[in-house]
Amino acid sequence: MRFINFILLLSIPPICLAHKINIFATVEGNKIYTQSYASDGGKIKGGEIEVYDKSGNKLLSGKTDSLGEFSFVIPKKDDLRIVVIGGMGHRAETIVSADELPEVKKEIAVKVEKNERYKEAPKTETAVIDTTLLERIVERVVDEKIRPVLRLIAEQKQEKIGITEVVGGIGYIIGIVGIIAFFMKRKNNV
Amino acid sequence: MHIAEGVLTVPVLIGGASITVTGTAIGLKKIEYKDMPKIAVLSSAFFVASLIHIPVGPTSAHLILNGLAGIILGWAAFPALLLALFLQAILFQFGGLTTLGVNTATMATSAVFCFLIFKKLVEVQSRFWNFVGGFLTGFLSVLLASFFVAISLALSGEVFMPVAKMIIIVHIPVMIIEGILTGFVILFLKKVKPELL
Numbered sequence: 001m002r003f004i005n006f007i008l009l010l011s012i013p014p015i016c017l018a019h020k021i022n023i024f025a026t027v028e029g030n031k032i033y034t035q036s037y038a039s040d041g042g043k044i045k046g047g048e049i050e051v052y053d054k055s056g057n058k059l060l061s062g063k064t065d066s067l068g069e070f071s072f073v074i075p076k077k078d079d080l081r082i083v084v085i086g087g088m089g090h091r092a093e094t095i096v097s098a099d100e101l102p103e104v105k106k107e108i109a110v111k112v113e114k115n116e117r118y119k120e121a122p123k124t125e126t127a128v129i130d131t132t133l134l135e136r137i138v139e140r141v142v143d144e145k146i147r148p149v150l151r152l153i154a155e156q157k158q159e160k161i162g163i164t165e166v167v168g169g170i171g172y173i174i175g176i177v178g179i180i181a182f183f184m185k186r187k188n189n190v
Numbered sequence: 191m192h193i194a195e196g197v198l199t200v201p202v203l204i205g206g207a208s209i210t211v212t213g214t215a216i217g218l219k220k221i222e223y224k225d226m227p228k229i230a231v232l233s234s235a236f237f238v239a240s241l242i243h244i245p246v247g248p249t250s251a252h253l254i255l256n257g258l259a260g261i262i263l264g265w266a267a268f269p270a271l272l273l274a275l276f277l278q279a280i281l282f283q284f285g286g287l288t289t290l291g292v293n294t295a296t297m298a299t300s301a302v303f304c305f306l307i308f309k310k311l312v313e314v315q316s317r318f319w320n321f322v323g324g325f326l327t328g329f330l331s332v333l334l335a336s337f338f339v340a341i342s343l344a345l346s347g348e349v350f351m352p353v354a355k356m357i358i359i360v361h362i363p364v365m366i367i368e369g370i371l372t373g374f375v376i377l378f379l380k381k382v383k384p385e386l387l
Contacts, residue, residue: 020194020283039282042250088357089193089343161241165281170234172277177230184223 021047021092023084024154027074027100028146029139035154036068036084036092039161043068048085053078054098069151077101191254191339191357192240192278192293195286198346206342207291213268213298220265228386229270232259236297237274240284244363251364257331258372260301261312261324262379262387267301268294292342300334312376312387320380321373328372332365333358 020039025032036044047064051072059075064084074080080101083093198206221229232255239255260267272294278284285293304327311323340354379386 020192039284085197088353089191089197089339091194091197093196161282166238166241169237169274169277169281173233173237173273174230176273177226177233181223181226184221184226188223 021084021086021090022157023082023092023094024157025082025094025096026150026153027096027102028071028143028150030102031071031073031143032080032082032096033071033147033150034064034069034082034084034094035151036064036070036086037154038086038090044084044086047087050083050085051075052081052083054081056081074101077103191296191335191361192275192285193289193296193339193342195288198289198292198342202342202345203288203292205345206289206293206295209295209299210268210272210291213265213295213302214272217263217265217268217270221269225263225266229263229266232263232267233270233274235259236271237277240278244367246360246363249360251360253364253368254297254332254335255368255371256297256301256335257304257328257368258375260298260303260305260331261308261327261372261376264305264309265302267305268298271298271301296335296338296342300331300338303334304331312380317377317380320376324373324376325369327369329365329369332361332368336361 021036021044022039023034023036025034027033034049036047036049038044043066044064045066045068047068048061049064049070049072050061051059053059053076059080060072062070062072064070077098078101079098080096081093082096083091085091236255236259239253242253243250244252256267256271259270263270272290275285275290275293275297276287279286279290308323308327311319311326314320336357337354340350340357343353344350376387
């Protein structure tokens, strides 16, 4: 029975049970890259991502991959609200404002014309460059190059709980209980 | 098992908050002056417990200790857990201020429920039954809390069965650990400071 439960556990989309999840989003070229992680550093795998515009219309949705990452092409130039839903009551959101986004370019269908003449005439000095194609290639290469940097930034931004907060919290509890006790005592004396 | 902000619907938030307000009022009424140090200690224990992670398969769960707080504090578990959860929301961003009512309700209701049922077992003069009472309190308080969290999520639109199954399965190790822990703490207190119970 426990074995069956364990199999069941492995078959559900992995979620994290930490108490807090975060999402980090940044613009890269014509895409937005997001990374979702839990407060204990675990990545949110298979989390639902939903993207809304300023007026609350759902523009697109998707699922995070095994690294907790999800990238999408910028649907429109607007304040985008990106929400990640990690299941079991976990949710986080972030906003990418319109002024961070580049102008959304109209996608131009790239046609690489098969022109036999170039093959026949290798001596021609002029190379025909399709600017759209070139732009795409550059974008793709830059995306690949910048990805590890983005990952690093996302990891740097993770807030770890420090000993300060823990000790501070215990201090608060003792202090607040102490204050209540003080007033109880006074009431009893009067 | 902290529910984040923006997940639950408003009626569920209000329902949870009203349970918490009622429970806290009863708790504060029952508190006596000599109980105050106990409340501070158990509130702190609960506050720190959720930082202790137990890896379970691909994910992790954390200790809760609501049963231990319940069996020692009784109704005073409501104000104690409310205070701890409030500080967790502020300092760690676990859960949130809007969900404070629901989160306290899920944790403290199960704690007080176990207190009402197993208090007798802890009071009898038998070390075996004391341990059993402690174990059942630790075990069932986590099980009930999982169940209540699943109900709150279901009322806000998630499908009940899969969510409940998932939360409960993930918390099975936590239930066992807390059962054993609570059992030993009860035995220890009976030996050292029986007037605490």
